[in-house]
Amino acid sequence: MLDVKGISKSFGGLKAVDSVTMKVEEGALVSLIGPNGAGKTTFFALITGFHRPDAGTVHFRGQDITGWKPSDIARAGMVRTFQIVQPFAGQTVLENIAVGAHLHHASRRDPLDHAREVAEKVGLGDRLDQDAASLTVAGRKRLEVARALATDPKLVLFDEVLAGLNPSEIRDVIPVIRAIRDSGVTILLIEHVMQAVMSLSEYTFVLNQGRLIAEGKPQDVANNQPVIEAYLGHGMAERLKRQREEAGA
Numbered sequence: 122m123l124d125v126k127g128i129s130k131s132f133g134g135l136k137a138v139d140s141v142t143m144k145v146e147e148g149a150l151v152s153l154i155g156p157n158g159a160g161k162t163t164f165f166a167l168i169t170g171f172h173r174p175d176a177g178t179v180h181f182r183g184q185d186i187t188g189w190k191p192s193d194i195a196r197a198g199m200v201r202t203f204q205i206v207q208p209f210a211g212q213t214v215l216e217n218i219a220v221g222a223h224l225h226h227a228s229r230r231d232p233l234d235h236a237r238e239v240a241e242k243v244g245l246g247d248r249l250d251q252d253a254a255s256l257t258v259a260g261r262k263r264l265e266v267a268r269a270l271a272t273d274p275k276l277v278l279f280d281e282v283l284a285g286l287n288p289s290e291i292r293d294v295i296p297v298i299r300a301i302r303d304s305g306v307t308i309l310l311i312e313h314v315m316q317a318v319m320s321l322s323e324y325t326f327v328l329n330q331g332r333l334i335a336e337g338k339p340q341d342v343a344n345n346q347p348v349i350e351a352y353l354g355h356g357m358a359e360r361l362k363r364q365r366e367e368a369g370a
């Protein structure tokens with residue numbers, strides 16, 4: 122479905138994304154993790170057309186989409202969410218969702234009907250007429266998911282949709298994400314909430330300082346020495362191992 126080869130992006134002297142290669146299969150639910158500043162959001166921006174790569178290619182559903190505009194990539198079926206959710210002020214939840222639906226359904230069907238269906242899916246069905254600006258953080262996150270879904274994506278990129286939520290809100294949203302995948306949408310998510318990474322994703326990619334340093338099943342990746350070092354600092358993997366051995370001895 123998604124085939125990224127050797128993609129790179131520098132800002133001044135900083136290599137934010139450094140020759141990253143990644144494949145996501147159709148129907149997968151995979152995650153992209155890494156410490157702050159690792160390049161995750163920049164990677165999303167590169168593959169969805171918000172930044173132009175310095176090098177590398179992006180193929181989506183067999184088509185070379187490198188350098189395409191975000192709106193054309195969305196029309197081809199790939200959309201991203203944003204970390205900072207900014208609803209259109211003065212508009213209702215329904216209207217906010219319908220903006221995304223309009224992108225695809227202008228000539229086919231009523232965008233408001235489609236938006237209603239999407240709102241149900243993400244648990245906003247009872248808040249359709251509320252001013253979107255009055256939603257709580259959790260509500261705004263659901264709205265961001267809904268706006269992406271309203272474009273009828275084949276692949277959706279979620280950028281920290283669980284950030285800022287409390288544990289019970291996270292528990293509520295995890296089944297929503299799973300249901301989206303089960304409805305046939307492929308998902309790649311950036312996530313810091315490890316509970317979600319572990320329980321949701323079947324496969325994980327790890328970025329550090331712009332480079333892909335590990336990939337595999339989340340449980341395996343979490344025990345991978347370079348990954349532990351990237352998160353906790355140099356020498357940490359060895360120290361943890363020694364602690365575990367001492368505790369077991």
Ligand SMILES: Nc1ncnc2c1ncn2[C@@H]1O[C@H](COP(=O)(O)OP(=O)(O)OP(=O)(O)O)[C@@H](O)[C@H]1O
Nearest residue numbers: 132135136137155156157158159160161162163164
């Ligand atoms: N537009 C920009 N101009 C200059 N530097 C940038 C720009 N966007 C990102 N960077 C830098 O690129 C690096 C990667 O940033 P990015 O936001 O992609 O990381 P991230 O992994 O998403 O981090 P976080 O988990 O904190 O969101 C950082 O050092 C950041 O400061």
